[in-house]
Amino acid sequence: MLLAVFCKGLRPPLILLLFLIGGNLHWQAHKPKAQPFADYLLQRGQIQQEISFKVQASSGPNSYRVQLYELAGHQLSEPMLLVYLQELSIGGSYHTLAEIQPLRDDPILDIHARNYQGIIRPVKTLESVESTDAPTLIFRARKAIQDRLDKALGVYSPLAQALLLSDSDFKREHRQSLNRAGIMHLVVVSGLHVLMLSLFLLVILRAIFPRSLAEAVFMLLLLAFAALNNWAPPITRAMLMIDLALLSRWLSRPLSIAQNLSVSLFVITIVSPAQLFNLGLQLSFTAVALIAFVLPLFRSPKESSGLRSFPRTIWKYMLISLVVSLGIAPLTLYYFGTASMNGVLANLLGLPLIMLLLALSILILIWDIQPFILCFQALTDLWQVWLNLCAKLPLSWEGQWISLPIAMALGLFLLVIVLKVKRSWQAWIRFAIPISLAIAVLLFWPLSLKNQLFIFNSGVSDCSLIFADDGSSMMIDTGGLIGKRAEIDLEAIDQTQSWLQNNLMKWLQRNRVKTLDYLVITHLHGDHAGGIYDLLRSLKVKNLILSDDSIQSELWQETAALLKLQHTKIIAITDTCTINLGSHKVKFLHPDHNFYAPDLNNQSLVCRYDAGHKRFLFTGDIEREAELYLCEHYPQELRAQILKVPHHGSRSSSNPEFLAHVRPQTAIINTAQRNVYGFPHEQAIDRLNEIGAEIRYTYAGSQRFLLKP
Numbered sequence: 001m002l003l004a005v006f007c008k009g010l011r012p013p014l015i016l017l018l019f020l021i022g023g024n025l026h027w028q029a030h031k032p033k034a035q036p037f038a039d040y041l042l043q044r045g046q047i048q049q050e051i052s053f054k055v056q057a058s059s060g061p062n063s064y065r066v067q068l069y070e071l072a073g074h075q076l077s078e079p080m081l082l083v084y085l086q087e088l089s090i091g092g093s094y095h096t097l098a099e100i101q102p103l104r105d106d107p108i109l110d111i112h113a114r115n116y117q118g119i120i121r122p123v124k125t126l127e128s129v130e131s132t133d134a135p136t137l138i139f140r141a142r143k144a145i146q147d148r149l150d151k152a153l154g155v156y157s158p159l160a161q162a163l164l165l166s167d168s169d170f171k172r173e174h175r176q177s178l179n180r181a182g183i184m185h186l187v188v189v190s191g192l193h194v195l196m197l198s199l200f201l202l203v204i205l206r207a208i209f210p211r212s213l214a215e216a217v218f219m220l221l222l223l224a225f226a227a228l229n230n231w232a233p234p235i236t237r238a239m240l241m242i243d244l245a246l247l248s249r250w251l252s253r254p255l256s257i258a259q260n261l262s263v264s265l266f267v268i269t270i271v272s273p274a275q276l277f278n279l280g281l282q283l284s285f286t287a288v289a290l291i292a293f294v295l296p297l298f299r300s301p302k303e304s305s306g307l308r309s310f311p312r313t314i315w316k317y318m319l320i321s322l323v324v325s326l327g328i329a330p331l332t333l334y335y336f337g338t339a340s341m342n343g344v345l346a347n348l349l350g351l352p353l354i355m356l357l358l359a360l361s362i363l364i365l366i367w368d369i370q371p372f373i374l375c376f377q378a379l380t381d382l383w384q385v386w387l388n389l390c391a392k393l394p395l396s397w398e399g400q401w402i403s404l405p406i407a408m409a410l411g412l413f414l415l416v417i418v419l420k421v422k423r424s425w426q427a428w429i430r431f432a433i434p435i436s437l438a439i440a441v442l443l444f445w446p447l448s449l450k451n452q453l454f455i456f457n458s459g460v461s462d463c464s465l466i467f468a469d470d471g472s473s474m475m476i477d478t479g480g481l482i483g484k485r486a487e488i489d490l491e492a493i494d495q496t497q498s499w500l501q502n503n504l505m506k507w508l509q510r511n512r513v514k515t516l517d518y519l520v521i522t523h524l525h526g527d528h529a530g531g532i533y534d535l536l537r538s539l540k541v542k543n544l545i546l547s548d549d550s551i552q553s554e555l556w557q558e559t560a561a562l563l564k565l566q567h568t569k570i571i572a573i574t575d576t577c578t579i580n581l582g583s584h585k586v587k588f589l590h591p592d593h594n595f596y597a598p599d600l601n602n603q604s605l606v607c608r609y610d611a612g613h614k615r616f617l618f619t620g621d622i623e624r625e626a627e628l629y630l631c632e633h634y635p636q637e638l639r640a641q642i643l644k645v646p647h648h649g650s651r652s653s654s655n656p657e658f659l660a661h662v663r664p665q666t667a668i669i670n671t672a673q674r675n676v677y678g679f680p681h682e683q684a685i686d687r688l689n690e691i692g693a694e695i696r697y698t699y700a701g702s703q704r705f706l707l708k709p
Contacts (some may be wrong), residue, residue, distance in 0.1 A: 037071075037078055038117050041102040045673060052095045052129060053080065053120070055088050060172060064088055066120065070095075081116040084126070091143055094126040101673055106457050108702035109507050111335070112279075138227050145228075145365060152368040156380050160361040162187045163354070166229045174387065179336075179398070181390035182325060182343025186354045189229050191238030191284050196355050197225065198242055200362065215246050233268060233281035237288075240264040257292040261285065279335055283328055290327040291320060294418050314348070321347045326414060330407040337401035337506060346390035353383045399501075399538075401509040409442035447511050449473075451707040453609070453616060457698040458499050459672040460486060460648055460679060461527035464618065466609060469707070470582030474518040476607070476618050478531030479504065486527035486677075500531025505538055515540045518579065518586075522604040522620030523547070524555050536564045547591055548574045549603045573605060576634075584611045584707075589634050590626060601647060602626040608640060611707040615640035617662060621647040627658035638662045642705065645669045645688070649680025659691050666694045673699040 041047065052070035059065045064082040069075065081103065088094070102118045142165055149157045149164075161167035166189040171178065178184040185192060201221060205214035226232075226239045241260050248255045255263070265285065269276050321344040329339040343350075360376045402410075412435050419435075420428050449467040456463045461480030467473050479499035480486065519541045521529045535541065544565070550556050551572045575593045579586045590606035597603055604620025617640035622630075627646065630638060643664035646653035648671045667688050671679040680697075688695055696703060 037076055038102070041100065041118050042104070046099060046101045048097065048099045048123065050095070051098050051100070051120070052093065053082065054093045055082070055090055057090060058169065065116075068117075068120070078117045079115060080118055080120050082120045082122075084122060086126075088126070089128075090146075091139060093129050095129045096122045096126045097124045098122045104699070104701055106701045108454060108704055109457065109503055141224075142228055148365055148368070149361070152364050152373055153376060156377050159187065159357065159380055159383075160364070160376070163189065163193060163358050164228075164361050164365075165189070166232060166235075177387050177391040179338050180340060180342065180396040181346045181350075181387055181393070182340030182396065183346045183350045183387070183390070185287075186347075186350050189232065190234040190280075191241075191288060193358060194222070194225070194235055194238035194242065196358055197362075198222065200359050212250075219243055219246065233275050233278045234284035236268060237264050237281065237284050240267055241288075261289060261292070279331070283331060286328055286331065287324045290323050294323050294327070317348065318344050330402070330410040330414075333397070333400060333402045333410075334404060334407040334510070337399050337509070338397060339400070340396035342390050342393040342395050344395075345393065346386070349386050350383070350390070353379055353386065357383065399505065401506045403447060403510045403512055405442040405445040405447070406512075409439045412439050412442070449511060449513070451611070453611070453705040453707060455644065455668050455670070455698060455703040455705075456504060457700075457702045458503070458670065459699075460670070460675045460677060461499060461530065462522070462620070462644070462670050463500065463504065463531070464644065466581065466584075466586075468581035468584045468611070472517045472581045473513070473515075474520060474579075474581060474586060475516055475535075476520045477522055477528040477620075478519070478535050480527035481530035484526055484530070486525050496530075498531040498534045501534040501538075504531070505534065508539065513539070515542065517581070518543045518545060520545045520605060520607065521550065522606075522618070523600045524550050524553065524559070525600055525621065528604075528620065529559075532559075533562060536568065541568050543569045543571055545571045545573060545605070547603055547605050548572045549591065549596075581609075584609065586610075587637065589637055590622070590630055592633070594633075595626070595629055597625055606630065608637065614642070614705075614707060616642045616644070616705075617664070618644045619646040619653075621653075623647060623650070623652040624655050627653065627655050631657050631661050635661050641665045643667045643693070645680070645684070648677070649684040650677070651681035651683045654684040654687050656687055656690075659687055659693075663691065664693045666696060668696050668698065668703055670698045673697070 049072045051068060051072075053066040053068045055064050055066050057065045059081065062083060062085050064084065066080050066082045068078045068080045080100070082088075099121045100118050101121075103114050103116050105114055145165060146157075146161060146167075149160045153160055158167065158170040158173070162170040171184070171187055174187075175184075178187060198218070201218055202214065205218050208214065209217060222239050222242065226235050229235050241264050244255060244260050244263055268281065275281050322341070325339075325341050325343050333339050357376060357379055360372055360379070364372050364376060416432050416435050416439075419431050448471075450471050451469050452467045454465045456465070456479070458479035462477040463479040464476040465473065466476070482497045482499060482502065484496060516535075516539055519532075519535065521532065521544070523529075546556070551570065573588050573591075577588050579588075586607050586609050588605060588607045591597075591603055601621040601623055602625050604622050604626070606617070606619050606622060606626070609616040609618070617638065623646065638658070638661040640662055641664060643662050643666070645667050646658075649669040669680050685695065
């Protein structure tokens with residue numbers, strides 16, 4: 001506050017900072033507590049009951065966003081995700097018998113909170129019922145607009161609905177191209193659309209009404225537009241800023257852009273503090289702040305007019321795109337692992353096309369005559385050609401997630417550049433030196449993962465990661481292939497999406513993990529080795545450990561031909577041995593040179609990780625034959641406090657003799673809550689309960705163990 005008193009130039013950013021801190025405190029104080037239904041669902045894991053629900057919107061292929069309003073005769077109101085193969089009526093109410101499973105936030109891998117309490121899978125055919133609640137005015141208006149656009153535009157309707165109603169079908173279908181072209185913001189209703197809509201409506205209304213009345217009507221229409229788009233934070237921000245600008249002019253008390261931004265942020269966070277952490281709000285405010293505060297620094301004191309001003313106008317237009325693209329890149333790289341400078345060129349034609357398409361969408365709603373429709377279709381086709389062309393430009397990055405300190409360092413680096421444009425060298429150095437020191441601290445900020453062990457939530461597959469006391473690392477298995485059975489061969493591994501690429505790679509990059517000292521593949525089933533191709537393509541792996549049986553197999557020879565192994569040492573485990581990780585040890589117990597089994601599961605590598613006084617036993621997919629062999633030959637070596645339960649808790653594993661030798665305090669079962677194999681089996685659970693082990697399931701969230709130095 002003292003800085004604000006004595007340094008007028010710092011007042012706008014300090015006001016914004018004050019609102020950010022106040023909004024955070026407000027959100028923490030009023031953070032919603034878990035609902036009884038959510039707690040009940042998490043405790044039960046899965047329930048099957050008669051339910052009634054209302055369909056709110058489509059959320060993707062064969063999935064819908066629904067509101068559950070009745071469960072076993074009890075009234076409630078819970079947001080859920082419905083999986084159903086047939087098309088449902090948006091706004092319709094249905095009754096059925098269904099299975100409900102909770103959707104959980106993973107404490108390790110997730111940075112975005114889930115929007116739904118659970119997922120619904122109907123067991124019986126849905127029965128349409130009449131809802132006791134009349135549709136809201138907003139819902140009826142949205143439905144009427146959707147129906148009118150569908151009737152007038154047919155297959156061209158999704159783009160019009162995206163521009164007017166924030167419908168996600170068009171964005172979902174063209175997500176990759178939009179990201180690469182850097183113009184996702186043009187088809188997601190945002191502050192830009194509100195501005196374009198405002199210009200269009202104000203021209204029309206001022207031609208009909210006196211200025212003050214036209215602006216009053218416009219403000220009401222803007223309020224209705226925000227409601228139609230479910231009060232999305234970027235739209236609400238733009239609406240508030242425009243309304244505040246009009247009101248301040250009416251009162252002859254004009255607001256600066258900093259004051260307008262601050263008041264808008266204050267109103268949003270007072271009404272809904274959680275919106276402070278909404279990515280849409282963060283991107284929207286960042287983009288507006290960049291345009292408001294940065295672009296004026298590049299303004300020339302002499303502005304030409306007429307045709308001579310056209311090149312300068314194009315330059316300014318591209319400069320806006322460049323500044324915004326650079327400014328939001330740290331956010332998009334952190335959250336999505338993507339950034340694109342292609343938008344600098346793509347916006348040149350993309351923005352005018354979208355402005356015309358938005359205007360035509362409104363005109364078609366009012367008067368769906370053929371000329372308007374034909375123009376919309378022609379411009380949409382041109383937009384699609386332009387989108388595909390810009391998506392092929394080289395200045396885009398995908399799959400490049402960065403850590404939060406790196407994102408902050410990038411933001412400060414951009415700030416240094418902006419300050420240089422505004423200030424003289426002497427004044428700039430006063431700011432640049434402390435900011436540069438902050439950047440250096442952030443770039444080298446230690447993200448230490450030492451003395452930690454992770455067993456990840458990878459569904460019915462295995463993936464664990466060890467970081468020893470000296471920082472050396474070992475990954476045990478790589479998770480599975482998405483949509484494939486565990487027993488799938490690995491010949492086409494480079495053509496199939498893996499869990500590791502879709503989930504774990506983001507976490508590894510955010511935590512600056514670029515090298516693995518060891519990778520252990522227990523056996524060559526797809527649920528254990530499915531991510532090896534993506535891992536070796538993205539990270540440096542110094543040593544790859546497999547059993548001798550695996551290396552000698554024809555399956556490995558075919559798989560190895562697809563992998564980048566030029567800089568990786570292959571280690572074959574032929575007998576019991578020990579590898580040091582710092583002061584910790586990994587001892588391989590199985591298979592030794594005397595053991596042979598024809599099936600891959602019993603050939604799985606079994607190793608024990610010793611970290612001080614704590615032992616972890618990793619067992620792959622061994623079954624009864626291998627378990628009894630271990631009990632007979634290595635009874636003293638099996639003792640461990642934490643057991644990675646063999647074969648995902650199958651009935652043929654976790655035999656009493658084996659568990660009696662291990663005597664685990666904690667048993668971790670790698671499985672999905674719903675899976676085709678029926679894992680874990682009741683018999684395996686009973687055996688673990690008999691020895692008093694605490695049972696944890698990875699579907700409840702990835703497990704992290706802190707190890708003593």
